[in-house]
Structures are given as C-alpha cells and as structure tokens.
Amino acid sequence: MLRSMIHRLFMLIVTFVLFSLFVFTLMRLAPGDPASMLLLEIGAVPEQSIVADLQKQWGLDQSFIQQYLAWAHHVFQGELGHSFSSGEPVLSEMIERLGPTSKLIASSFVLTLFISIPIGIWMGLNEGTMADRVVYSMTILGLSIPLYWLAILLMYTLGVIWPVLPVVGSSTIRHYILPVTAMTLVQSVYFIRMVRSYTIQYSKFSYIEAAKTRGLRPSIFYPSYLLRSMFIPILTLITTSLPSFFGASIITETIFSFPGFSKYMLEAIFRRDFPVIQGSALFVAAFIFVFNYMTDLLYFLADPRVHLDKQRWEV
Amino acid sequence: MTTLLEVKNLNIRNKEGQSLVHNSSFSLETGKTYALIGESGSGKTLTSKAILDMLPAHLQMSGDIVLQGEHLQQLSRKRWRSIRGGQIGAIFQHPEQALHPSIPIGRQFVDLMRSHLPVSRYEAEKQAKKMLSQVLLKDTSHVMSSYAHELSGGMNQRVMIAMALLLKPKILIADEPTSALDVKTQAEIIFLLKELILDTDMSMLFITHDLLISGYLADTIGVMREGKIIEQGSKENILSAPEHEYTQELCRHCSQRFLGKGEIPYA
Amino acid sequence: MISIIRANKLPTAALLYIILLIITGLAAPWISPYDPFHTNHQQKLLPPSIAHPFGTDYLGRDLLSRVIHGTSESVFPVFIVLSVVMLIGLLVGTWSAFLGNKLDMLMMSLTDIFTALPSMLLTIVVVGFLGFGMENVYFAVILSWWAKYVRIIRGLIHDVKKEPYITASRVSGAFGLRIITRHMIPNIMPQIGTMLILDVSKVILTLSGLSFLGIGAQPPSPEWGVMLLDGKNYLQVAPWMGFFPGFMIFLTAASFQIIGERLRRER
Numbered sequence: 001m002l003r004s005m006i007h008r009l010f011m012l013i014v015t016f017v018l019f020s021l022f023v024f025t026l027m028r029l030a031p032g033d034p035a036s037m038l039l040l041e042i043g044a045v046p047e048q049s050i051v052a053d054l055q056k057q058w059g060l061d062q063s064f065i066q067q068y069l070a071w072a073h074h075v076f077q078g079e080l081g082h083s084f085s086s087g088e089p090v091l092s093e094m095i096e097r098l099g100p101t102s103k104l105i106a107s108s109f110v111l112t113l114f115i116s117i118p119i120g121i122w123m124g125l126n127e128g129t130m131a132d133r134v135v136y137s138m139t140i141l142g143l144s145i146p147l148y149w150l151a152i153l154l155m156y157t158l159g160v161i162w163p164v165l166p167v168v169g170s171s172t173i174r175h176y177i178l179p180v181t182a183m184t185l186v187q188s189v190y191f192i193r194m195v196r197s198y199t200i201q202y203s204k205f206s207y208i209e210a211a212k213t214r215g216l217r218p219s220i221f222y223p224s225y226l227l228r229s230m231f232i233p234i235l236t237l238i239t240t241s242l243p244s245f246f247g248a249s250i251i252t253e254t255i256f257s258f259p260g261f262s263k264y265m266l267e268a269i270f271r272r273d274f275p276v277i278q279g280s281a282l283f284v285a286a287f288i289f290v291f292n293y294m295t296d297l298l299y300f301l302a303d304p305r306v307h308l309d310k311q312r313w314e315v
Numbered sequence: 316m317t318t319l320l321e322v323k324n325l326n327i328r329n330k331e332g333q334s335l336v337h338n339s340s341f342s343l344e345t346g347k348t349y350a351l352i353g354e355s356g357s358g359k360t361l362t363s364k365a366i367l368d369m370l371p372a373h374l375q376m377s378g379d380i381v382l383q384g385e386h387l388q389q390l391s392r393k394r395w396r397s398i399r400g401g402q403i404g405a406i407f408q409h410p411e412q413a414l415h416p417s418i419p420i421g422r423q424f425v426d427l428m429r430s431h432l433p434v435s436r437y438e439a440e441k442q443a444k445k446m447l448s449q450v451l452l453k454d455t456s457h458v459m460s461s462y463a464h465e466l467s468g469g470m471n472q473r474v475m476i477a478m479a480l481l482l483k484p485k486i487l488i489a490d491e492p493t494s495a496l497d498v499k500t501q502a503e504i505i506f507l508l509k510e511l512i513l514d515t516d517m518s519m520l521f522i523t524h525d526l527l528i529s530g531y532l533a534d535t536i537g538v539m540r541e542g543k544i545i546e547q548g549s550k551e552n553i554l555s556a557p558e559h560e561y562t563q564e565l566c567r568h569c570s571q572r573f574l575g576k577g578e579i580p581y582a
Numbered sequence: 583m584i585s586i587i588r589a590n591k592l593p594t595a596a597l598l599y600i601i602l603l604i605i606t607g608l609a610a611p612w613i614s615p616y617d618p619f620h621t622n623h624q625q626k627l628l629p630p631s632i633a634h635p636f637g638t639d640y641l642g643r644d645l646l647s648r649v650i651h652g653t654s655e656s657v658f659p660v661f662i663v664l665s666v667v668m669l670i671g672l673l674v675g676t677w678s679a680f681l682g683n684k685l686d687m688l689m690m691s692l693t694d695i696f697t698a699l700p701s702m703l704l705t706i707v708v709v710g711f712l713g714f715g716m717e718n719v720y721f722a723v724i725l726s727w728w729a730k731y732v733r734i735i736r737g738l739i740h741d742v743k744k745e746p747y748i749t750a751s752r753v754s755g756a757f758g759l760r761i762i763t764r765h766m767i768p769n770i771m772p773q774i775g776t777m778l779i780l781d782v783s784k785v786i787l788t789l790s791g792l793s794f795l796g797i798g799a800q801p802p803s804p805e806w807g808v809m810l811l812d813g814k815n816y817l818q819v820a821p822w823m824g825f826f827p828g829f830m831i832f833l834t835a836a837s838f839q840i841i842g843e844r845l846r847r848e849r
Contacts, residue, residue, distance in 0.1 A: 026711040207414060212399070215401060220429070243700035247701065266706065268710065
C-alpha cells in the first residue's frame with residue numbers, strides 16, 4: 001500500500017508539473033507582449049527602451065525552458081503575482097473569495113448525495129416497475145436541462161413572480177437557497193442515474209443476495225450491506241464529478257451575482273488579468289489533483305483488497 | 316412424523332414462457348433430510364431459491380409452498396424477513412462469495428442476531444462464538460475479527476453453517492455446499508452436517524449432484540431432471556431399486572466410483 | 583417500418599425534430615418571417631403574439647426569426663467539434679492501443695490530466711490567454727473532450743484485438759493498418775456512434791453555456807446562449823426573451839439524449 005501511495009504521489013506531482021507547463025505555454029502564446037501590455041495597463045507609453053528593460057528584467061530574453069523554470073520557481077513558492085486590475089496580491093484575493101464558493105459547492109454536493117442516494121437505490125431495487133420507468137424517463141429529460149436556463153426559471157418564479165427569495169449576492173443563508181437548489185437539481189439527475197445502475201449491479205452480487213436470505217433488518221441491510229458495498233463506485237462518482245460542480249458554480253455564481261471565487265476567475269478573462277487567470281487555474285487544478293489523491297487513500301480504507309493500479313486504467 | 320414444509324405443483328417459467336421447473340411437488344418432514352439430486356440446469360437451485368423467495372425478477376413462479384400451515388407466497392415483507400434467517404437458514408456453494416467482503420465476520424453475526432432478536436451486542440457475540448465452536452472452528456476470536464478473504468474455503472463454509480444455524484432455524488437449505496471445496500474438506504463438512512442434524516431436530520433440504528453424498532446424508536431423495544422431479548422416495552428405495560432409467564444410470568455411475576464395487580455405500 | 587415507429591414513438595419524434603431543426607438551420611434565410619438583426623424601437627419588448635410568436639426583444643427584433651437564424655450557430659458547431667474529437671480519438675486511441683507499455687502509459691497519464699480537470703477551467707485558461715473568438719472556444723472544448731475519446735477508443739481497440747478473427751487475420755499475414763481500418767474500426771463504430779450522439783447534447787449545453795457566460799458567440803449573434811443572456815437581463819419585464827432560446831437548447835439536447843439512450847439500449 002505504501003509503495004502504491006508513493007507512486008501515486010509521484011504521479012500527482014508529475015501531473016501538476018505538466019499542467020503548469022501547459023498554462024505557461026498558453027501564457028507565452030498569448031497575443032501581445034507582456035511588457036508592453038503591462039505598460040499600457042498602468043497607462044504608460046510602451047517605449048522601446050523601457051520594454052526591452054522590462055523584458056530583460058523578467059527574463060523574457062532567455063530560452064523557453066529557462067523562463068519556465070524561473071516562473072515555476074516563483075509559483076511553487078506561492079508567489080502568484082499581483083492582479084493587473086486591482087494591484088492586490090492574487091493569492092489573498094483568491095482566499096478572500098473562497099468562502100462563499102466552497103459553501104456553495106459543499107452544500108449542493110451534500111444535498112445532491114442526500115437526494116440521489118435514496119432515490120437511486122429505491123429505483124434500482126424496483127428496476128423495471130412503472131414508477132422506476134417513469135422516473136428514469138424523467139432523468140433522460142433532466143440531463144438535457146441547461147443549468148443556466150433552470151437557474152433563470154427559478155429566479156423568475158421565486159424571485160420575480162413570487163418574490164420570496166433574494167436573487168443577488170451571498171450575504172445571508174437565504175441567498176444560498178436558489179443557487180444551491182439550481183446546482184443540486186441539475187447534478188442530482190446524473191447522480192440518481194448512476195446510483196440506480198450501481199444498485200442494480202450490486203444487488204445481484206452473491207454476497208448481497210446471501211445477506212438477503214439472512215433476513216437482515218432493513219435499517220441494517222441497506223446502509224451497512226448494500227450501500228457499503230457500493231462505497232467505491234460512489235466515491236469514484238464523487239471524485240469524477242467534482243469538476244462538473246466547479247463548472248456549475250461558475251454559471252451559478254454569474255447568474256446570481258454571487259461574489260465567489262468562480263465568478264472572480266471568470267471575470268478575470270474579460271479584464272485579461274493574466275496573473276489572476278494563472279493563479280486561479282493553478283489553484284483549482286492543485287485542489288482537484290489533491291482531492292483525487294485523498295480519495296485514493298479512502299479506497300484502501302474501504303476495501304482492504306483493492307489494488308489501485310488495476311482499477312484506474314479501466315475505462 | 317409431521318410435515319414441516321410442503322412444495323406443491325411448483326412451476327417456474329422465464330419471460331419467453333419456457334418452463335424451467337415443472338409441476339414439482341415434495342415435502343420435508345421434521346428432523347429429516349431431503350436430498351434433491353440433479354445435474355446443473357435441472358432446476359434444483361431454482362427450487363431452493365423459490366422456497367426462499369429469492370427468484371430473479373424475470374422469472375415467474377406458480378404453485379404453493381407451505382411452511383407449517385403458512386402459505387409463503389402470501390406473506391408480508393416483514394414476515395418474510397423473520398422467516399429468512401429465523402426459520403430457514405441457507406448455505407451455498409461458494410461460501411466466500413456469500414459473506415460480505417468488507418465487513419468483519421463477527422459483525423455479520425451480530426447484525427444477523429440483532430436483526431431478529433432484541434439482544435445486546437455482547438450477547439450476540441457470545442452466541443456467535445458458541446456457534447462457531449460448535450462447527451469446530453478453533454480460534455473463534457480470530458475468526459470473528461477476520462474478513463472472508465482471509466479465511467480458507469473450508470473455514471468460510473463452517474462460518475456459513477454457523478451463521479445459518481445461529482438462530483436455530485427449523486430448516487437448513489444447503490445448495491451444493493461442498494462442491495467448490497477440496498476432497499478432504501468436503502468430507503469434513505459432510506460429517507459436520509450429519510452430526511449437526513443428528514444432534515438437533517432440524518430438517519435439511521440438501522441440493523447436490525452427488526448421489527453418494529445424498530445417500531449418506533438424506534432420508535428421502537428426489538431426482539430432478541430438466542425441471543421435473545422424475546423419481547422420489549426413501550433413500551433405500553431409490554438407491555437399491557431405482558425405477559427411472561436416469562436414476563439407474565446415476566446409481567451405476569456412483570457405484571463405479573466407489574472402489575468399483577457393485578454396492579452402494581451407506582445404504 | 584410502421585411497427586418500429588409505433589414501438590419507438592418518442593425516439594421517432596426526437597429524430598423528426600432533429601431533421602426539422604437541421605432543415606430550419608440550413609433554410610433560415612428563406613423561412614424566417616423577419617430580418618433577425620433589424621431593430622425597431624416602436625416594437626420593442628412585445629410579448630408573444632400572432633405577429634411575433636416568440637415576442638420581440640429590447641431592440642424590437644423578432645425573437646422567432648432570431649431563434650431560427652440561431653440554429654446554425656448553436657447546433658452546427660457541435661458537429662464540427664465532435665468530429666474533430668472523434669478523429670483525434672480514433673488516431674491517438676488506436677495508436678496508443680498498439681504502442682504498448684511505456685508510451686501507452688505516458689499517453690494515459692496525459693489523458694488523466696485532461697479528464698480530471700473541469701472543462702470550464704481549460705476553457706477559461708485557453709480563452710483567457712489566447713483571447714476571445716470562436717476558434718479559441720472550439721479549441722478549448724476539443725481540449726477538454728479529446729481525452730475521453732482517446733481512452734474509450736483505446737479500451738475498445740484493446741478488446742477487439744483479442745477477438746479470434748483479428749488474431750486469425752493477423753496470422754494469415756494481413757497488413758496491420760488494413761486490419762485496423764477494415765475490421766477494427768468498423769467493429770467499434772456502433773459504440774462510438776452511440777456515445778457521440780449522447781455527447782452531442784452535452785456539447786450543445788457546453789457551447790451555449792459558454793456563450794451565455796459571454797465567452798463564446800458575441801452579440802448581436804442570435805446564438806441561443808447569447809439570446810438567453812439578453813433574456814436574463816430583461817427577466818422582470820420580458821421573461822419570454824429568455825424562455826424560448828433556453829427551451830430550444832433544452833429541446834435539442836433532449837432529442838439527442840433520447841435517441842442516444844434508445845441506441846444504447848439496443849446494444
């Protein structure tokens with residue numbers, strides 16, 4: 001296990017380095033010269049001599065690899081630079097905005113699990129019945145509902161026609177209700193379908209059938225036997241859907257003018273605020289890679305027989 | 316002698332209308348063992364699943380199964396729960412696949428006991444250990460804290476037997492409990508089962524493809540082929556004077572296996 | 583034929599809708615009642631009526647005409663993006679399946695990165711650095727989708743490689759590339775086709791979503807996501823402005839989803 005985890009850690013670092021290289025390459029491919037752009041940004045005239053000076057100062061006359069190494073040296077020390085537009089350090093600006101976003105993502109994540117696990121299991125156990133078929137057909141349509149449209153519909157019904165909830169900002173818990181609802185509804189559809197198919201698959205396993213012949217109490221059987229055996233696929237589902245929650249948070253925060261991290265990141269591209277884009281992209285990627293690594297650790301705890309390397313390569 | 320379980324005109328069909336078990340009837344007496352013999356695909360396992368109401372959803376069943384005056388098809392879910400495990404215990408061909416892979420064996424005993432009886436965790440563990448020593452497992456504390464994949468096939472089958480007998484059921488359904496084991500372990504498990512039924516007044520429905528084993532364990536034998544029970548009767552009758560051609564062939568085959576002598580052992 | 587349609591009412595309806603949609607997209611200039619870009623301040627923010635079935639927007643443009651013209655911008659790029667993704671998937675996936683060991687491992691680690699990261703993140707990085715413009719948006723979407731196809735096609739090719747007839751044709755000395763194009767790829771096409779159709783609805787949602795965020799198509803384009811964004815800003819006074827474009831996105835995505843589900847059940 002230890003060896004496997006160290007291997008994993010190594011892969012995690014390699015992955016992150018590759019991603020940072022990708023970000024750096026794109027940055028160098030960006031149209032316009034960074035030195036003159038900064039000068040324009042602060043309102044100065046990009047004179048040839050000053051531009052050349054800055055380029056030398058930033059090491060832009062060096063080779064690509066040297067530039068990358070110098071850049072990576074700064075980045076890995078946590079120096080993400082200052083925002084072009086506000087002049088504030090990117091790192092502190094990001095941290096300020098993490099609160100609302102993490103609350104938004106975490107609460108819709110938890111809510112999604114609470115809704116979809118019981119419904120999915122119930123559908124799986126009643127596979128093929130009328131009720132299952134009706135709900136399943138609804139999920140096919142549900143997968144096609146654009147989050148941005150659903151959010152707007154919610155906003156219109158509960159914010160305009162029948163104004164019971166605030167639709168802008170994040171100052172109180174009530175502000176979270178609509179954004180969280182929109183995200184949860186869209187994500188639950190996918191989760192319900194997945195949990196349903198796991199239930200169908202796992203309740204056919206002989207140890208689940210055998211447990212049924214022992215007449216276990218439902219309050220013991222469903223959580224400790226059936227759900228427990230589905231722990232690994234559900235964990236994988238959680239890991240693989242973190243990115244889609246992040247994507248959904250960008251849309252949701254934009255629609256509900258939610259002052260969070262995702263909106264901050266999106267807005268940076270309209271201002272062409274390179275340090276912010278770079279910093280937040282690296283941050284999100286690092287978070288996701290580390291999250292994946294942590295869930296890998298959980299696999300071991302869940303099932304002592306798991307061999308990670310075999311599992312991951314399967315499509 | 317009283318009839319404990321009666322299966323009347325059991326029919327099982329699949330979606331296409333093909334008959335998998337056809338008009339089977341037999342009964343199980345208190346304290347006796349009924350062996351259902353047949354090759355794979357003959358419908359013997361389906362019959363046992365029907366008794367436990369564990370048939371896959373795509374199969375349709377008709378007929379009547381009566382356990383001590385209760386018609387099993389008409390039972391509520393709740394009543395079924397107390398019958399499974401409480402009145403009918405079951406063991407299977409692959410014991411390691413019948414135990415949950417990520418729950419320690421002791422926990423599975425405790426869950427079973429506490430599902431049926433209002434006992435404390437401590438009491439349940441005590442009972443489980445007692446049961447485990449009855450099936451001749453030595454280091455019971457070690458077994459209780461192990462996972463199924465850490466034990467051998469023979470040990471797992473003993474664990475399964477102990478679990479099936481934990482609540483002192485009236486019937487034990489044993490579906491080919493030894494055919495996945497090596498010969499030596501096979502014999503040990505058979506002797507253990509024999510001992511256990513002699514000690515208690517439990518009945519057993521023993522499902523096998525092996526006439527030799529059923530000759531040793533059973534009081535009554537039913538021979539099943541292509542979904543039909545083609546012959547049934549007392550062990551002596553079946554083994555010494557088989558009427559059906561298929562049974563005769565089985566007997567010949569069996570006696571050849573037994574040191575090539577022309578007589579049936581244990582008969 | 584009629585019985586097939588009768589058994590698949592919903593998929594048939596979905597297919598008809600898609601055919602109609604494609605025709606609408608191609609024939610937009612001839613069938614739309616008004617000029618989609620013509621502004622008319624006397625007619626702004628009119629609710630749906632007979633003259634303007636979908637109403638008009640804040641510049642007095644006819645929304646139905648805009649939705650019709652938007653079809654080609656909202657739906658057709660999806661086919662281009664997915665064709666490129668599939669082509670990359672086929673080339674790199676097949677290549678990777680035949681590479682074996684080290685290079686294959688490297689390829690898979692590379693795909694690992696792209697499947698693990700949110701497509702929104704990749705899009706923001708690409709568009710953020712390279713600038714707005716549809717070609718960058720398509721590049722970003724392809725970047726976040728190619729890895730999935732490479733992995734799946736690699737897996738499928740691996741499976742097909744083991745099939746006896748492939749081994750047989752290899753033994754008989756057929757040339758590698760020929761086996762791949764003549765036998766392997768046609769063999770995996772049904773599965774890839776189903777996946778593609780299901781993904782059409784996801785890519786539609788993604789592309790329109792990007793336009794909605796202001797990253798993709800730009801005003802005054804009648805792309806549905808752009809129209810939805812306009813609608814959001816006039817939600818209190820003209821809710822129809824957002825409703826219809828959003829509904830079209832939903833309907834189109836749902837049609838592909840329904841057909842894809844149906845095909846998947848077939849397999």
